[in-house]
Amino acid sequence: MPNIASIFKTEISRVARKEVRAEIETLKKASIAHRASIAELRRQVNALEKELRRVAKGVTRPAAGPGSDDGATTSTKRRFSATRLAAHRAKLGLSAAIYGQLVGVSGQTIYYWEQGKARPRVAQLEKLASIRDLSAREIAERLATQ
Incomplete structure (x- = not known):
């Protein structure tokens, strides 16, 4: 007949592993969700930085252009498509x-x-x-x- 202490010990370990596994699964899901949101935020930051660079370039060029033309073309602003x-x-x-x-x-x-x-x-x-x-x-x- 097996020892009751060893049976309790194995049963307690089994239940503990089951509980830990359930907790780890919820943590893994949360971790995956956080990583996905971090990746999305990084993409948004990169897009915003790129747009900021584009806008900054666009602002500096027209400011230099009309000043060098002595106001000759300031009345007709041309658009490009x-x-x-x-x-x-x-x-x-x-x-x-x-x-x-x-x-x-x-x-x-x-x-x-x-x-x-x-x-x-x-x-x-x-x-x-x-x-x-x-x-x-x-x-x-x-x-x-x-």
């Missing part, structure tokens, strides 16, 4: 290199503008606006003279 640039180029049926010749930049620069990887400067925006006002025939004439 990459998709509209691509649509205009496609409408005219021009390659990026030829469209770049009209603006005075390379074809690669036109691609970067269309993809949103870069933005044109104020002087280049003015050239883009003047090209937008031209008809296809006037653009062909301008290309023929270059």
Whole structure:
């Protein structure tokens, strides 16, 4: 006949392991939830820092631009849209290199503008606006003279 003390000891250990396992499971679930929320907060912080850098860049450039132009272009603030640039180029049926010749930049620069990887400067925006006002025939004439 087994010893009652050893039976109690094994039973107590079994019950204790069961209780500890239940507590650990709740702690693991809480830990997983906390890690997920920490990861989400890190993503949000990174996104906000990126947006802050973008806004800070955008604020410093226009402040330097109009001051150097002596107020000549401050009345006409130009906006830029990459998709509209691509649509205009496609409408005219021009390659990026030829469209770049009209603006005075390379074809690669036109691609970067269309993809949103870069933005044109104020002087280049003015050239883009003047090209937008031209008809296809006037653009062909301008290309023929270059």
